[in-house]
Amino acid sequence: MKSEDTRNLFLAIALSVLVMAAWQYFYAGPLYQREHQSQTQANTAAPASGAAPSAAPGAPGASIPGAASPPGGPAPSVAGTVAEVLAASPRVTIDTPSIGGSIDLKGGKFDDIILKDYRETIDPKSPNIRLFSPPGAPDAYWAETGFVSADAAKTPNLDTVWTADRQTLTVEQPVTLTWDNGAGLTFKRVISVDDKYMFTITDSVVNSGAAPATVQPFGLILRHGRPNVAGYSVLHEGFVGVIAGGDASQVALTLPVQEVTYAAIEKDTGRVRSFKGDGGWLGFTDKYWGSAVIPDQTAPIEARFSANGTVQPVDYQADFLGKEQTVAPGASFETKTRVFAGAKEVSTIDNYETNLGIKKFSLMIDWGWFWMITIPMFRLLDAIYKVVGNFGVAILIVTVLVKLAFFPLANRSYQSMAKMKKIQPKIAALKELYPDDRAKQQQEQMELFKREGVNPVAGCLPMVIQIPVFFALYKVIFITIEMRHAPFFGWIRDLSSPDPTNVFTLFGLVPWDPTALPAVGHFLHLGIWPLIMGVSMFFQMKMNPEPADPVQKTMFSWMPVIFTFMLGTFPAGLVIYWTWNNTLTVIQQYYIMTKAGVKVELWDNLFKLFARPQPKTPGV
Structure with missing residues (x-):
């Protein structure tokens, strides 16, 4: 050499x-x-039912100075464990098929949400997922709705203690909270919940005083401290929302969904991004969980993503402020707000968008720029899963279907590769004929390709075709909660993990x-599966021309x-897909090359090795 x-x-x-x-x-x-740490560390907080009465001592600071704004400010420092903080004030228990927890009557906050259907790890005895935690507890995270006013004393705040008409909120029985400000205004809040993760809050105010009152509806979600994020470039975690009408403080984005990371908001001037529009929704998204406040879809709102604080734990807040309303003496005003707090199940999210008319709510799930491939890929996988009952088997079946769909195109490519492999001896002869003249070698090779009808780059086409499918499947396995803790066979008990x-x-x-x-x-x-994949890839590479x-x-x-x-x-599911795809490709290539008269020495030797020896004929 x-x-x-x-x-x-x-x-x-x-x-x-x-x-x-x-x-x-x-x-x-x-x-x-x-990922390894998140699987091995349990959340120390949560009783699964959330039935114990509880509350948070203290509350965030006063409203932002100036005109009426959603409440905000620094959350209180950690005062104790979740259980200790929850026990400090009266609460209404939440008990639905999907959610446990409670609502704090001091402030009327949604700050204790536990997801009954999901656990921290694949161990069925591991703690349930805690989504919301009260102020004063570690990783505080909560939602509020209601009214604000330039005169903060006239509207409920986080120190307000509401009166509830019942002790438990269920799907069948809503809860009504009331509070009289002692100055002619009576506030009422009717809270209902469905069997999944959506709360509907109807806030109303009755003016029985002698002077008009001005209020503005608001909704907010506050997260105390930056959460641990997976950090993958293919997954957005942080602020998320759809505000029809665009970005009021910056150049309008080309995508309908606004996605801002925690790090990005801290670098922004003023540490705030503002939006204006009619309706929409905004909140936070994690890999599998999400939260959102959802105003009336026809109401004009001003919304913001903001960060408060210069060192961790920083308070991250997503909020909206509705149009100012003047309530005359003897009159009343009512507004409806929804709060989503739960798992990002595809069917559930889609149903909320369709049935409740929430604009682009399906974008709570990060389908990415190639959603036109990713979403159909998930639909196909999910449909097959509902028949076979195993997502791993569904991945294998989808791989076969994809191979069949591209079979004609792949066949032409593999035939070209077979021709290329067939003329390898002639290419080697050209190297011996012109050992010191690279330019002449290349020229003669191109002439050889023309005579034999070979396209040297056609063999790359199957790989190019596979890339978007591979990415779509990777995205589906990685982001969809349906894949979380989905078992295959044997030791693979979670297709979404390595x-x-x-x-x-x-x-x-x-x-x-x-x-x-x-x-x-x-x-x-x-x-084991990555090793099997490596072996399958080795055989596939040997099928290709050198x-x-x-x-x-x-x-x-x-x-x-x-x-x-x-x-x-x-994720194991992706490795299984890649292995199975390589295996099918090798079988397809071997068939085409054999049919084209190309001798595949590696496979012929393997078949001879494992073939049953033929008995010798007597006398021969």
Whole structure:
């Protein structure tokens, strides 16, 4: 081998290793660690039912100075555990098929929400997911609705103690809260809830005084401290909302949904983004959970995303303020607001958008720029799952359907690859004929391609086709809660998490955690399915024609190794898809190449190895 080729060879190996190392160190490793920690750490807060009476001592600071604004300001410092804070004030218990928790009668806050159908880990005894927590508890997170006024004393605030007409809020029985300000205004709040995650709050005020009163409806969600986020570039976590009419403080965005990360809002001038429009919704989105305040969809509102504080824990607030209303003596005014607090189930979110007329509420789920592929992919997977009862099996079936859909196009590509592989001896002969003239080699190769009717780049087409499908499936597996804790077979009990086995622990026989090693531990998460995927990719690469360039040949040889480690921390469902797709591709390519008269030595040798030996004929 010439010195130039040798240098290129080592350069290719170095680049391959560098790519793998950079991916693992800066991306897959840290993300795996976060996922691993989130699976192993339990939320210490929550009783599952939330039935105990409770409340939060203290409250956020006063309203923002100036004109009437949604309440805001710093949340109180941690005063105790969730249970201790909940026990400090009177509460109305929430008891529905999907939600447990309570409403704080001091301030009328929605600050105690537990999701009955979801747990922290796949262990059925692990704690239920706690979404909302009261002010004064760790990770405080709550919602409010009501009225504000330039004269704050005339409207309810977080120190107001409401009177409830019953002790428990259920799907069948709404709760009515009342408060008289002692100055001629009586406020009433009727709270109802469905069997999922939507509260409907009807706030009204009756003016029995001698002077008119001016009020403005508002809704807000406040989150105390930046939550732990997955940090994946394909997933948005943070502020989210759809405000018809655009962005009042900045250039209007091209997408209908407003998505702002926690870090981004802290860098904004004034640490606030303002929007104006009619209706819509706004709140926060996590990977699987979301919250939103939803005004009347025809009412003009001013909305904002904001951050209050310069050091963590910062208070992040999403709020809206409705149109000012003057209530004359003897008159009344009523407004309806909804609060969503729950799991981002696709069917549930879609039903809210359709049945309640909430504008673009389906964008609470981050389908991404390629939603036109991602959403149909989910629909197909979900439909098959409802028949077979296993999302892993559904992934296998969808892979077959995709292969069938692209079968004609892929066949033409594989036929071109077969022709390319067939003329490999002629290409090798050209190299021997012109060993020192690269330009002549390339010229003669192009003439050879023309004579044989070979397109050297046509073999890449199946991979190019697979990329958007792969990305769509990755997005579906990663973002949809339907995939969370979905089992396959054997040791795969959660398709949305990495394969839990590890070759570096002899698949659990050695009692140590190599992923905990500083700096290099994330390299050492390599389960059974990623290994199977690497083997399937190796066989697939062997089916393809070898590149003429030695550098490319070396890089292609390293690809199965690189992808094995890269996919080691990917969701198991995605690795299973990739393995199955590689297997189907190898079978398809072998059939086409054999039919085209191409001898596939690797597979022929394997078949001879495992084939049953034929008995010898006597006398021969």
